[in-house]
Amino acid sequence: MTMRKNFLATILALAVSAPVCAQEATDPGTLITGARIFDGIGPDLIEGQDVLVQDGLIAEIGAGLDAPEGATIIDAEGRVMSPGFIDMHYHLSLCSVPISDQQGAYAPDLDYIGILASQEAERVLMRGFTSVRDVGGASWGAKLAADRGQIAGPRVWPSLRTLSQFGGHGDANPRYMNPREFGGPQNNLERLGYSRIANGVDDVLTATRENLKRGASQIKMHLAGGVGTEFDPIDGRQFVRDEIEAAVEVAEGFGTYVTAHVYTTDGIRQAIEAGVKCIEHGNLIDEEIAQMMAENDVWLSPQVLVYRTFSPDLGPVRLAKGQMVEAGLDSMFRLAKEYGIKTVFGTDVVVNPEACAEQNKEFAARLDWFTPAEILTQATANSGELLQLSGDRSPYPGIVGRIIEGAHADLLLIDGNPLEDITILEDHETVIDLIMKGGTIYKSEL
DSSP states (O other), rough: OOHHHHHHHHHHHHHHHHHHHHOOOOOOEEEEEEEEOOOOOOSBBBBHHHHHHHHTTEEEEEEHHHHHHHOEEOTTTTTTTEEEEEEEOOGGTTOOOOOOHHSOOOOOOOHHHHHHHHHHHHHHHHHEEEEEEESSSOOOOHHHHHHTTTOOOOOEEESSSSSEOOOSOOOOOOOTOGGGGTTTTOOOOHHHSSSSOOOSHHHHHHHHHHHHHHHHHSEEEEOOOSOOOOSOOOOOOOHHHHHHHHHHHHHTTTTEEEEEEESSSSHHHHHHHTOOEEEEOTTTTTHHHHHHHHHOOEEEOOOOOGSSSSSSSHHHHHHEEEEETTTTHHHHHHHHHHHHBOOOOOOOSSSSHHHHHTTTTHHTTTTSOOOOHHHHHHHIIIIHHHHHHGGGGGGGGGSSOOSSSSSOEEEEESSTTTTTTTGGGGGGHHHHHEEEEEEEEEEEOO
């Protein structure tokens, strides 16, 4: 009886104290005043509005807000507030891995790759990118460490291992090496955690399920050749329709989607018909494919900067492929604007730290086709909207890429107006004075 009385007394005590504990745990927050706000949509800045951040979210936006007791107050002094930038095509684990390691007989240990990815995650955040969609690579450790506050890093929507066929863009082995089914060795890019070679519907089903079990928020497939690998022509379709549909069916069964690396009209047509929701690159589209993408609400995830940062180590064959797809940029962007294709922001800079350090140059690289406001919307609201396609597989339920009440408090304060001169973002160390992710301040020069 005594034990029962003690147990009941404990429960009652917890019940009485719970509201008090919850109240004490409430974040007094941060009140930011005096900012000119780019809300992710624009194109004009919003003035005279304060932003209150509490519990990692934008709690309130309005004029003359009162600061809660104990809140931190930041006077932006006329700086531009922007949602944190989002890079929708990044590879955290590939920035510091040279070609010799990626495609030679030696490939670094995955523990080492994880360390490199974690270091890159911090650099990415310090450039103003509070979110990235990692579309291939061993990014899970960096993501987990950033989520737990063990390192400074962005939010990461991981694809984990990109699905590739033998002889596809995820196969970096020399031409003479056999597939595993015929006694060949593991692929070099598989050793790096970048790809998973899958041949046939059964392999694709297993590889897709493997990624989803391990925490992928979306699935990426290589459906065409690429620049960084030598034996896969750009115009060659990779995977057959049944294989693509198999991955799409599994992904949709988990409430998420498939995005596809592909450049050409035939490859994109096959991807859309199979249910793919996003096209990575897409440089060689024509009017028919542009209309097809628009009518089917298929997203375009293009890049510009990557074609200007290729290492000479790629060699003549791969550099020639890069020049071929770069030549399609002007037509692709013109068609994307003409048909209203939903377009996001990404960089795809890989291979060496020097190239990745130029991530912010992607903003100005798009000026030949878009206004600064359009580019900033691609890097914020548009990219945030695409991230919503991950549904319940998203590691971060809620809204990113917008400055609206209820959105995640991923915010930047910029000394200068990127809507007038977006090139200032290249000097991110100087002009980005505050970086906040989830209400936590990671950089402040105020």
